Amino acid sequence: MSHAARIRQVGRPRLLAVDVRASFNLVARLTKYLSLTTLVPAAVALGYGEPPWPFLATAAIVGGVAVAVERVTGSADSSVGTREGFLVVSLTWLVAALVGALPYLLSSDPQLDRPLDAYFEAMSGFTTTGASVLVDVEQMSTSLRLWRQFTQWLGGIGIIVLALAVLPRLRVGGRQLLEHEMPGPEIDSLSTRIADTARRVWWLYVGLTVALVAVLLAIHAVGADDRMTPFEAIAHALTTVSTGGFGTKGTSLGDFSAASQWTIALFMLLAGMNFALLYRAFVRRQPRVLVRDEELRLYLGILSLASLVLAVLLATENIAGGEAAARHAIFQTISIMTGTGFSTVDFALWPPLAAMTLVALMFVGGSAGSTTGSVKVIRHLLLWRILRRELDQTVHPEVVAPVRLNRQVVDERTLRAVSSFILLYMGIFIVGAGLLAIDAARVGLELSVLEAVAAAATTLGNVGPGFGFAGPVGSFAPFSDFSTVVMTVLMWLGRLEVIPIVVLASRHYWRNF
């Protein structure tokens, strides 16, 4: 056979180089399991004498569709590789928010009866943002409120980590999924096997949640906080460890006692740390790893500095004094920086310098390998070192200066990725803030520069509250539908660290040439 004949046998080039069918198949499989999680609020509904059917219906609809899609797309030879991983995570989050929104719509809650609002609320849940369109959360049924909290807990560690730990079928080839899933430029693997690492992280997450519930119940039991009922304890533990920030009260944590607030501040601080580091320090009892870690040191350093600034400001402006000034300053700092979004006071009323500090903290984020969103401390640290090297090389063009982190050399690809991430992140933030401002002008909504900036930063950074009407005791409801969509997209982009989603927009992702 001639060469020409052989070449022709290959046939026409494939239209898409990505195995979309396999990706859909995997998303459907994950969604199938996700649909089962609605049984938890269903049980709560039964316990509180509320109708469980919105949750059961969600489980039935989503489960049915997922199984159907899985059947249709399933074929023996389809496989998910690195390339499909981007599509899978991106789609999974969109679908998860859909699953989250269904119970709101089906129970026709008056505050969430519009699909866009319900979808925003669910996306805010699964991305652990904590921004809400609810005007009065206390009007909601107990089971729906718990579902809100629960979506954040699920989103926190990531549905896919859960799937990896629970579904042995996904063990092979799971690493690339986890890499998008555990936020931050690197995962410090705890085990050579990805499923093992995922399982350990998962248990640490559960352990932290249980510990927080126990401490909060103890505070309630000794009479240090009458309002911290078992329901509140569980509801707040779910959104603290996930750095989500949904609350069950209109004033967030403002009505709870100082003891509860300090406890939650401590757990937010822990949740903002690298889970691999926490695992080594507390489970393997190697506390020295905490002292040596440069990212952790900077994380605590930024927190201390910002807390100090806020505390001094609160004291000098006579907003609060003594323990209250320290508590409010530290709590707000940790809450905003880790992207949790709880509040103990309405910080939207604080003076401009405090507002600026808090908006700046929205861009910091927690540590790599935590449940937090935003840029993350490690990237700031690396960017600082990259810039310092650039300056060095401006004067000394021949100098070869590797960038190090914890004494380890960071490879140039990672450094490039860090720089492009931050550029992309800031670019998206600016576009987002611009769109919100333009849209506000279009519909005649009064939106200050600070409010527009804060709304974009808080949704992209998965923080939660903004300023002005969207402040900690306010609501995102006044935004127009278009702005709601913009912010929903920002939350989605932020949670998946921008790149896996932006990659989908490039021609090179879909085509071989």
Place this chain on the structure above:
Amino acid sequence: MKIFVIGAGEVGTTIVQALHGAHELTIVDQEAARIEEISARYDVATIEGNGASRRTLAAAGVAGADLLIACTARDETNIVSAMITKAVAPRTTTVVRTTNPEYLEVWHEGQLDVDFIVSSEVETAAAISQTITVPAARHTDLFAEGQVQLVEFDVNESASRSIVDVPLRDAPLPADSKVASILRGKEAILPGGDAVIRAGDRVIVIGSPHAAQSWGELMVPGSGKVRDVVIFGAGAYGTAIARRLLEQGIGVRLIEASGPRARVVADDLPEARVYHSTGTDPDFLERERIGDAQVAIFALRDDMQNHYASTLAKVHGVTFTIAIVNEAVSVEVFERAGVDVTVNPRQVTAEEIVRFAHDPRTQQVSMLEGDRFEVLDITTRTGSEYVGLTFREMPIRGALIGAIVRDGRAVFPRSDDVLRPGDRAIVFTESSRVREVERAL
């Protein structure tokens, strides 16, 4: 002693040259030409064959050897040769030459069944760092775990007036030091109190490292501590030197022509400044103020590069240069070109290996002026004729005890101190008298 030397390259030849008179040597090498050359020059047994082959070693009679020196250019051949020897003759002491610092590390951790490992890189780095700590010295060497230092100076016009042309007993010599020898032309003086140091002499001093630095200060006033060293070439030698200097708190700039190599070295040595440059670009030398460096070390791949780069560095204002000599013949060229110190890694390695061949009581030897003088580190016997004598009473027989190590600590003896049995004596002597000194002590 019956000694096997595997490898008749430059290291092997230097070792043979130092040992052939006093010991029964067998040389193994694969190259017929080298074997022929060795057997033509020295009275030694030679075997043409693979030193890592059990058959060759057994046939050569390695089972009866006291010492095996494996010093081919290939690390793995050396190690295999030593391991085979250990298996055939467990009582044979094995010494292996390596160029890979990792083997040295593995050996230190006890995971390599070899008695001693000598690394050319580490020895070279040590030699250079000793020179740099006393920059005025022509040559220096450390003994007794670094407590005793030997330094060799060329006395010239810049030397302090207080010690030149003054009888030694009246000169303000640094404490804890002793002039071991004054070389004037062909003549070597073992100095008494009346001796005088003159300009043009070469003096050899034994003393504490601190005294050695004070001597450096006397010889070249103003030569303080070195803080800024530039190393050209970040190959195995350059890197080993840099590592050693950094450990001593000396600032190091490394210049490497290969990008990937520069990157690797920069990764390994966080404290060093590494430049990706040939080191022969005048703009680069000017911009980086290479001329401001107190010392420039040339460890490039070949001697011609070293030659050119060192001359160019001098043009840019570097005042003190040290060059690694890749081929023995280059020493003279470098000296003509104004290179201040030359270090021949093979020579250094051979010296280090030769010490294993000396009397078992002898811990370390150093060779000076080619092989004209040696420094021995000998533990005195109880029956020695010198034991019990004060240093004033000791007869002078072409040898001098520069320092003694008593209970692990260096003592620089005064004339009324007494030598005790079990003292480790650091002895300076002419090479021809080594056996005599060993017998006497």
